[in-house]
Amino acid sequence: MASALTDKLSRLVKNLSGQARITESNVQDMLREVRMALLEADVALPVVKDFIARVKDKAMGQEVLGSLKPGQALVGIVNRELAATMGEGISDLNLSVQPPAVILMAGLQGAGKTTTTGKLAKYLIEKRKKKVLTVSGDVYRPAAIEQLKTVTQQVGAEWFPSSPDQKPVDIARAALDYARRHYIDVLLVDTAGRLAIDEALMAEIKALHGAVSPVETLLVVDAMQGQDAANTAKAFKEALPLTGVVLTKLDGDSRGGAALSVRKIADAPIKFAGISEKMDGLEQFDAERHAGRILGMGDIVALVEQVTSGVDMEAAQKLAAKVKKGDTFDLNDFLGQLQQMKQMGGLSSLMDKLPTQITANAKPGDLDRAEKDIKRKEGIICSMTPQERKKPDLIKATRKRRIAAGAGVQVQEVNRLLKEFEQMQEMMKKMKGGGLMKMMRRMGG
Numbered sequence: 001m002a003s004a005l006t007d008k009l010s011r012l013v014k015n016l017s018g019q020a021r022i023t024e025s026n027v028q029d030m031l032r033e034v035r036m037a038l039l040e041a042d043v044a045l046p047v048v049k050d051f052i053a054r055v056k057d058k059a060m061g062q063e064v065l066g067s068l069k070p071g072q073a074l075v076g077i078v079n080r081e082l083a084a085t086m087g088e089g090i091s092d093l094n095l096s097v098q099p100p101a102v103i104l105m106a107g108l109q110g111a112g113k114t115t116t117t118g119k120l121a122k123y124l125i126e127k128r129k130k131k132v133l134t135v136s137g138d139v140y141r142p143a144a145i146e147q148l149k150t151v152t153q154q155v156g157a158e159w160f161p162s163s164p165d166q167k168p169v170d171i172a173r174a175a176l177d178y179a180r181r182h183y184i185d186v187l188l189v190d191t192a193g194r195l196a197i198d199e200a201l202m203a204e205i206k207a208l209h210g211a212v213s214p215v216e217t218l219l220v221v222d223a224m225q226g227q228d229a230a231n232t233a234k235a236f237k238e239a240l241p242l243t244g245v246v247l248t249k250l251d252g253d254s255r256g257g258a259a260l261s262v263r264k265i266a267d268a269p270i271k272f273a274g275i276s277e278k279m280d281g282l283e284q285f286d287a288e289r290h291a292g293r294i295l296g297m298g299d300i301v302a303l304v305e306q307v308t309s310g311v312d313m314e315a316a317q318k319l320a321a322k323v324k325k326g327d328t329f330d331l332n333d334f335l336g337q338l339q340q341m342k343q344m345g346g347l348s349s350l351m352d353k354l355p356t357q358i359t360a361n362a363k364p365g366d367l368d369r370a371e372k373d374i375k376r377k378e379g380i381i382c383s384m385t386p387q388e389r390k391k392p393d394l395i396k397a398t399r400k401r402r403i404a405a406g407a408g409v410q411v412q413e414v415n416r417l418l419k420e421f422e423q424m425q426e427m428m429k430k431m432k433g434g435g436l437m438k439m440m441r442r443m444g445g
């Protein structure tokens with residue numbers, strides 16, 4: 001997620017991290033810039049004020065001015081306060097009631113309610129092993145009822161029919177009754193949205209809330225709405241006892257401010273984030289991870305998860321053990337690494353999670369080239385004999401020509417690959433002290 005807020009804050013972070021001495025006056029300067037960056041990112045003013053006050057309070061204390069690396073200490077405070085503004089850790093759905101647990105979905109039209117209802121059904125079925133029923137109370141738009149039916153069927157949940165000539169409260173009651181009789185664990189009630197907040201809409205959703213007593217009342221807000229997302233949250237919070245927020249379209253969030261405003265204004269934790277239009281595009285919202293993203297530090301936790309899910313851990317551990325023992329890292333190991341890179345779910349999805357400082361210079365097409373490059377390298381190593389792979393020193397001019405011909409590349413490419421291999425070997429020697437194993441263990445944990 002490359003947002004203007006991320007760009008600004010990560011530049012500030014870079015400047016600050018290097019500073020050996022921090023005085024009250026440059027803390028003030030920094031805070032002024034952070035304040036500007038947040039306002040430009042459309043974060044609501046009360047949230048900005050509160051944030052700045054908290055950072056200032058901590059920054060003026062011993063923790064920063066008296067620390068050995070004041071710049072980094074300050075960055076740490078900004079990071080922690082960003083996370084605290086958006087919540088604490090992961091906030092789970094509360095399903096600890098006598099089934100069926102009712103989840104009421106609230107929000108404006110287009111926020112992503114129906115899509116999120118489908119995604120939540122999928123999440124509840126797959127991750128929480130629940131029997132799920134969905135129902136739509138949107139009697140104004142028959143298309144919305146159909147849309148819910150489609151997504152429900154797509155994810156394999158049950159769908160309760162409704163039609164425009166019914167009253168939303170009656171629909172919800174009938175669905176709840178059905179759910180009780182059919183041992184449904186969770187009933188998801190999708191509701192009608194309007195283009196803007198209006199009295200009738202609020203009265204209707206309040207009545208629905210009263211009729212089904214939901215254990216979770218989730219407000220679905222579009223992260224791309226920035227300041228408007230905060231206004232929506234305020235209006236819904238006044239009408240309903242919200243228990244959580246789902247922030248949708250975080251994948252397209254260009255300014256980054258909504259996530260910061262909404263938690264405080266809705267006075268409810270952000271429980272989920274929508275990260276694509278697809279049914280699997282929902283993740284539990286993790287404030288710390290998101291703060292790291294905003295600061296442009298990259299989503300290291302997600303990256304590690306993705307890497308470990310694709311990696312053959314056994315092969316990785318074997319390699320780590322080998323390196324530790326001091327065995328030589330040969331071309332077979334190098335080939336193994338190339339193959340693992342391919343398995344990690346494609347380079348492009350990894351790129352999104354890396355710090356913007358690293359990926360900023362990547363051009364479109366770079367990734368395609370990188371993936372092709374891996375394939376070519378594999379081809380070259382595969383054209384070597386097992387002996388050559390074990391003892392790359394054997395590969396002199398004639399052998400190089402044979403290998404190049406076998407892989408259908410120029411001799412220079414074979415040279416380039418050997419050079420790269422040597423560099424990797426060098427690095428592996430340095431990691432011999434156990435650094436690699438430590439890294440692997442972290443990835444595995």
Ligand code: GDP
Binds near residue numbers: 110113114115116248
């Ligand atoms: P509703 O009117 O609140 O029910 O909104 P919909 O569920 O119909 O969603 C409106 C549009 O937003 C649709 O085109 C969805 O595909 C899209 N959408 C919903 N959630 C996300 C998300 O997390 N990411 C992206 N990129 N699009 C989303």
